[in-house]
Amino acid sequence: MGSVIDFFDYIIVGGGTAGLTVANRLTEDADVKVLVIEAGQDRTNDALVQVPGLVVGMYGKPEYDWNFSSTPQPGLNNRIISQARGKQLGGTSAINFMMLLFPPRGSLDAWGALGNKGWDYESLSPYLRKFATVHPPPQAAKDTLGLKYHDDSLVGNGPVQVSYSEGYSESNAAWMETFAKLGLEMKTDPRTGKGLGAFQQGGSIDPATKTRSHAASAHYTPEIASRPNLTVITETTVKRIIFDTSKAEPVAVGVLVRSKDGSDKTLSGGEIILAAGALMSPQILELSGIGSRSLLESLDIPVIVDNPNVGENLQDHPITCQSFEVNSGVPSGDVLRDPNVLNALVQQYQDGGKGPLGQSNISVAYVPLASGEGVYSQDTKKTLFASYDEHVQTQDGQVIRKLLEESDEPSVQYFFFPSQTHTDMHDPPSMADYLLPTSPENYLTVMSMLNHPLSRGSIHITSDDVDKLPIWDPKFNSNPLDLEISARHVQFVEMLLRTSPFGDIFKPDGARIPQVKGDTLEDAREVVRQCQVCCFHPACSLAMKPRERGGVVDSRLRVYGTKGLRVVDASVFPLQTAGNIQTMVYVAAERAADIIKEDRKARV
Incomplete structure (x- = not known):
């Protein structure tokens, strides 16, 4: 853990995906002293963290997961949505599904188009190569899936380990073949920034040990942990950032923390880096007096910077899940409901990581705007957007419209998930309840994830008590165009089910969740x-x-209206990217570390 030093050059709030990446990179310079403060525990050696197939066992448990619940969502029949958030060293990279996708070029060029110099595809490409090591797929994967588009030379020698499974099934192969039949065969490696169709993404799993590769195992190895200039403290809550307000602009000079023993103390730093994630970094800013004046004054929090953009503009990828009963003999993860099967697989895994528990077998597809008739023509896309013209008038809306009207921009990412889901629950206790196999039949699930949602949610405190989770309101489908695009992709799923060989996996007229058939709009x-x-x-x-366009940080991640305070995590994304965002959190953190190093040099 290193020795506790009185003064740190940098204090990083949050030892998650971004925080540990930045800490590792900054302490490569032996003269730079860094403190990382993490509210959760170090569970790096915990079997639930390490074993890929046991991931669901962490959801809802307070030693792993902050376990957020949304406000009731009018756009989703007033259901309350569950959201897992990593509460441990490694953050959400320690509890996610380990899916490692690379964003298309258009997604990142949109960041640059929104006024962020140095944050377009070309500028971020070096970091897309730097953050991970992607191991070539084993021969068994090539035999089952083909993988002709895969380029073994891409993505070099970074600390996050990415690998492909040896256990893809004939169902995964049928997924690839059916998309190809529909004109959506992947022809280029999607890691090049272009690519449409079905493909096999890697998982953040170390192929040598078949264990999860996450921020703590990659960026806080025993060697890194032993650096005398790096201190990591866990089970310590940051209550607020402390400012020197005697200057023209308030300067962040430290943090007030509650230690493991319950006592409060102040820690001083040259710069504070907030890396608590998209739901909790806004909470800490608001508790510290940065946010909407009316909200802060209503809670008797002294206003340091009045910026009503804090906690607004929240974007999440909404995902629609449809589960279908499979024919007997088709492999499904639902067999894990039998404790004897689970125990047998645990035994198998303990023999050198063998078997399905050491793998991630989710296949995916990037698909442009489509419906049950297939991929939309340019004219059909334009007609759809024109009919919702008033709902794409914001700057974000115009950028997204331009993106989705491109012929090669995926509007949706499909997932082929190996078991049943119960996302139709009204108020689940945790995300585990969506994923535990409670129906007796065996299923596989097709999920449709909207890459570029137009709806904008929020996250705000309701109390000056750090232990009270902020109110999360994703406002799903508050922009009606999101519902229209998602519904059309549900129709596309119904077409997939009618197409051989994929459709042949499922029982004709078998059970489905939900029971509604999504053929009509x-x-x-x-x-x-x-x-x-x-x-x-x-x-x-x-x-x-830019602040006048809804910004909270500038392109060097400095919080507007302050000095000595930055944010480095997914909250700073100007626009949601296509694909799972794990990759982009690492990329943003790697880029941020270089920016911080450059700014330090400029000061010296």
Whole structure:
């Protein structure tokens, strides 16, 4: 853990995906002293963290998960949505599904177009190569899936380990073949910034040990932990940032923390880096007096910077889940409901990581705007957007419209998930309840994730007590165009089910969750309202944009109106990217570390 030093050059609030990445990179310079403060525990050696197939066992448990629940969502039949957030060293990279996708070029060029110099695809490409090591797929994966588009030379020698499974099934192969039949065969490696169609993404799993590769195992190895200039303290809560307000602009000079023993103390730093994630970094800013004046005054919090953009602009990837009963003999993860099967697989895993518990077998597809008739033509896309013209008039809306009207921009990412889901629950205790197999039949699930949602949610405190979770309101489908696009992609799923060989996996007229069949547009909308949830990807709540356009941080991640304070996590994304965001949190953190190093050099 290193020795506790009285003064640190940098204090990082949050030892999660971004925080540990930045801490590792900054302490490569032996003269730079860094403190990381994490509210959760270090559970790096815990079997639930390490074993990929046991991930659901962490959800809802306070030693792993902050376990957020949303406000009731009018756009989802007033359901309350559950959201897991990592409460441990490594943050959400320690509890996610380990899916490692690379964003298309258009997603990142949109960041630059919103006024962020140095944050377009070309500028971020070096970090897309730097953050991970992608191991070549084993021969068994090539035999089952083909993988002709895969380029073994891409993505070099970074600390996060990414690998492919040896256990893809004939169902995964049928997924690839069916998309190809529909004109959506992947022809280029999607890690190059272009690519449409079905493909096999890697998982953040170390192929040598078959264990989860996350921020703590990658960026806080025993070697890094032994650096005398790095101190990591866990089970310590940051209550607020402390400012020197005697200057023209308030200067962040330290943090007030509650230690493991319950006592409060102040820690001093040269710069404070907030990395508590898209739901909790806004909470800490508001508790510290940065946010909307009216909100802060209503809670008797002294206003340091009046910026009503704090906690607004929140974007998440809404994901609609449709589960279908499979024919007997088709492999399904639902067999894990039998404790004897689970125990046998645990035994198998203990023999050198063998078997399905050491793998991630979710296949995916990037698909442009489509419906049950197939991929939309340019004219059909334009007609759809024109009919919702008033709902795309914001700057974000115009950028997204331009993106989605491109012929090669995926509007949706499909997931082929290996078991049943119950996302139609009204108020689940935790995310585990969506995923535990409670129906007796065996299922596989197709999920449709909206890459570029137009709806904007919020996250705000309701109390000056740090232990009271802020109110999370994703406002799913508050922009009606989101519902329209999601519903059309539900219709596309119904077409997939009618297409061989994928359709041959499922029982004709078998059970389905939800029971509504999404063939007509109105029924497809109802599937969305019943079964759409969040996809673990909250972002953009402290957006990197010009302040007058809704920004909280500038393109060097400095909080407007302050000195000595930055934010580095998914909250600074100006716009949600296509694909699972784990990759982009690492990329943003790697880029941020270089920016911080550059700014330090400029000061010296």
